[in-house]
Amino acid sequence: MxxxxxxxxxxxxxxxxxxxxxxxxxxxxxxxxxxxxxxxxxxxxxxxxxxxxxxxxxxxxxxxxxxxxxxxxxxxxxxxxxxxxxxxxxxxxxxxxxxxxxxxxxxxxxxxxxxxxxxxxxxxxxxxxxxxxxxxxxxxxxxxxxxxxxxxxxxxxxxxxxxxxxxxxxxxxxxxxxxxxxxxxxxxxxxxxxxxxxxxxxxxxxxxxxxxxxxxxxxxxxxxxxxxxxxxxxxxxxxxxxxxxxxxxxxxxxxxxxxxxxxxxxxxxxxxxxxxxxxxxxxxxxxxxxxxxxxxxxxxxxxxxxxxxxxxxxxxxxxVIGRKKQMLKIKGTSLYPQHIQEGMNALEISDYFIEAKKDIFGNDQVCIKVSEEFSMKPTEIQELLREKLQIKLEIHRISASELLRKKFPKESRKPMIFHDLRSI
Ligand SMILES: [Zn+2]
Structure with a gap:
């Protein structure tokens, strides 16, 4: 030994x-x-x-x-x-x-x-x-x-x-x-x-x-x-x-x-x-x-x-505060998906994932996809999250089955909470 x-x-x-x-x-x-x-x-x-x-x-x-x-x-x-x-x-x-x-x-x-x-x-x-x-x-x-x-x-x-x-x-x-x-x-x-x-x-x-x-x-x-x-x-x-x-x-x-x-x-x-x-x-x-x-x-x-x-x-x-490559810049504020996750956890919302894209000007755009089975309205989530993160993020509803498919891809060993589509 x-x-x-x-x-x-x-x-x-x-x-x-x-x-x-x-x-x-x-x-x-x-x-x-x-x-x-x-x-x-x-x-x-x-x-x-x-x-x-x-x-x-x-x-x-x-x-x-x-x-x-x-x-x-x-x-x-x-x-x-x-x-x-x-x-x-x-x-x-x-x-x-x-x-x-x-x-x-x-x-x-x-x-x-x-x-x-x-x-x-x-x-x-x-x-x-x-x-x-x-x-x-x-x-x-x-x-x-x-x-x-x-x-x-x-x-x-x-x-x-x-x-x-x-x-x-x-x-x-x-x-x-x-x-x-x-x-x-x-x-x-x-x-x-x-x-x-x-x-x-x-x-x-x-x-x-x-x-x-x-x-x-x-x-x-x-x-x-x-x-x-x-x-x-x-x-x-x-x-x-x-x-x-x-x-x-x-x-x-x-x-x-x-x-x-x-x-x-x-x-x-x-x-x-x-x-x-x-x-x-x-x-x-x-x-x-x-x-x-x-x-x-x-x-x-x-x-x-x-x-x-x-x-x-x-x-x-x-x-871990975040992953270097996952840093998001939204309207002059820098944050990591982990900050959003921490905010969602504090609101006790678990059925969601985060999607990041670039807009036509090359700025980061973030959208949180929440299961439509969740009772809280997107505008309510948006407001509560803004109080925590000092930033207004888009919230979209999607079907529970789509959420499941995207969050738990078959080949992944862990849930995919952050989907980074910025380089695509
Ligand atoms: Zn110790």
């Missing part, structure tokens, strides 16, 4: 891991061999952060365009083949060998530990384990390493979820937060006493549970008002192969510094101050199959400066 050190490593130890990673990528990754040579970067001479910063950013487009050139081990070594979620553009192939699967297991093991899960606990995984999804497998491997009990119900199927909760009495669920609302709804309609179920905590993925002021998001408030369970936010992606997890204090997600080197950069590529929003750029450490160096995630978030009162040494990042 590979030794991954502990998340309590010093900055010097982390930098040593980073240097090892750079040398490994330079030696083994065809993409980085070429990229570092072309940019005249001598990796063995990198001794400080300032030196490291001279390495140009790797973009999502690089990964799409030169996908297989990122492979740094022999193809025959690959065990697990997955793809990125493809929220922005085409999904990209990702591959893991034995060492990467061990790293992935270790990563989730540490993440579950932050959320307080121990060996004696039973955990129900309500996300898919297949569909080329890295995270579902990661949860399973992490729980195996922890020695916890596991129920693999997979995504959807509220009836099966409740049947499993009643049979196996899990203390924790792994779930997408908005799916919890579906579970609650099903329980209420079917007379299930969910408030007294065995479930005490949920490891949440995919949706922010904090707003940009690091307060509970409307979604968290809504779920917890209905069901008194502890919600732990996590943030991760296929490319990072690393999870950022909220501790019991729920004030930002702890970084695992032994597995990932993070930077948050402004438009000019300079690090932003703590508390300022910039783009998260990552160098996942100790990855063998597809190492990345200074990979721009497109996710806009902030570093939280002070140490966490929980006593963990590791630093924290705030929730």
């Amino acid at each position: 590979k030794d991954f050190l502990s998340p309590d490593i010093s900055l010097e130890q982390q930098f040593e891991l980073l240097r090892e990673h750079l040398l490994y990528a330079k030696q083994n990754s065809p993409f980085y061999k070429r990229f570092l040579d072309k940019n005249k970067i001598n990796v063995s001479g990198i001794e400080t952060y300032r030196d490291f910063q001279q390495i140009p950013i790797t973009s999502k487009e690089d990964l799409q365009r030169h996908n297989l050139d990122f492979l740094a081990v022999d193809y025959s070594e690959i065990i697990d083949h997955v793809t990125t979620s493809g929220t922005l553009g085409n999904p990209v192939n990702f591959m893991l060998n034995e060492a990467d699967l061990q790293r992935l297991a270790y990563n989730e093991y540490e993440s579950f530990k932050i959320a307080g899960i121990v060996k004696n606990d039973v955990v129900q995984i309500t996300t898919t384990l297949d569909r080329r999804f890295m995270a579902g497998m990661a949860y399973y491997l992490g729980l195996r390493k922890l020695g916890a009990g596991i129920i693999r119900t997979g995504s959807g199927l509220p009836g099966l979820q409740w049947d499993s909760i009643e049979r196996f009495k899990p203390k924790f669920l792994v779930a997408v937060p908005s799916f919890l609302l579906k579970l609650i709804d099903y329980a209420e309609k079917n007379g299930i006493d969910y408030k007294n179920s065995s479930v005490k905590g949920v490891i949440c993925i995919g949706e922010s549970l904090l707003n940009e002021h690091l307060e509970a998001s409307a979604l968290r408030i809504k779920i917890q008002r209905l069901w008194d369970v502890e919600l732990y936010s996590t943030y991760a992606s296929t490319e990072m192969a690393t999870a950022f997890t909220e501790c019991e204090l729920h004030k930002g997600n702890h970084i695992l510094p032994n597995l990932i080197y993070t930077e948050i950069l402004d438009e000019a590529g300079k690090p932003v101050k703590n508390g300022e929003v910039g783009e998260l750029v990552v160098t996942p450490l100790q990855v063998e199959s597809m190492p990345l160096i200074r990979y721009a995630t497109g996710d806009m978030l902030m570093n939280i400066g002070d140490d966490c009162a929980c006593g963990r040494k590791s630093k924290r990042i705030g929730p």
Whole structure:
């Protein structure tokens, strides 16, 4: 078994891991061999952060365009083949060998530990384990390493979820937060006493549970008002192969510094101050199959400066405020779809999606499509949303079946709440 050190490593130890990673990528990754040579970067001479910063950013487009050139081990070594979620553009192939699967297991093991899960606990995984999804497998491997009990119900199927909760009495669920609302709804309609179920905590993925002021998001408030369970936010992606997890204090997600080197950069590529929003750029450490160096995630978030009162040494990042490419400019105001989502959640509207287009002058135009089965009038929604966002957005009604088709496309692993038609 590979030794991954502990998340309590010093900055010097982390930098040593980073240097090892750079040398490994330079030696083994065809993409980085070429990229570092072309940019005249001598990796063995990198001794400080300032030196490291001279390495140009790797973009999502690089990964799409030169996908297989990122492979740094022999193809025959690959065990697990997955793809990125493809929220922005085409999904990209990702591959893991034995060492990467061990790293992935270790990563989730540490993440579950932050959320307080121990060996004696039973955990129900309500996300898919297949569909080329890295995270579902990661949860399973992490729980195996922890020695916890596991129920693999997979995504959807509220009836099966409740049947499993009643049979196996899990203390924790792994779930997408908005799916919890579906579970609650099903329980209420079917007379299930969910408030007294065995479930005490949920490891949440995919949706922010904090707003940009690091307060509970409307979604968290809504779920917890209905069901008194502890919600732990996590943030991760296929490319990072690393999870950022909220501790019991729920004030930002702890970084695992032994597995990932993070930077948050402004438009000019300079690090932003703590508390300022910039783009998260990552160098996942100790990855063998597809190492990345200074990979721009497109996710806009902030570093939280002070140490966490929980006593963990590791630093924290705030929730994803938005995706860089999804920024909307409407009548001089900049906002992200996440702001609109937060506003809609606060109004307790869930059956909708957001569509962005360009008008004939090239300005962004945003329309929120709401199910016609929803009782509130579009003008009412518009007015209530304007109070929250200080901006008037178009609201259109569409049939429930069209909404379902657009929001849950068959090939997508998660709901498509934002439809960006601006480049079409
Ligand atoms: Zn903490």
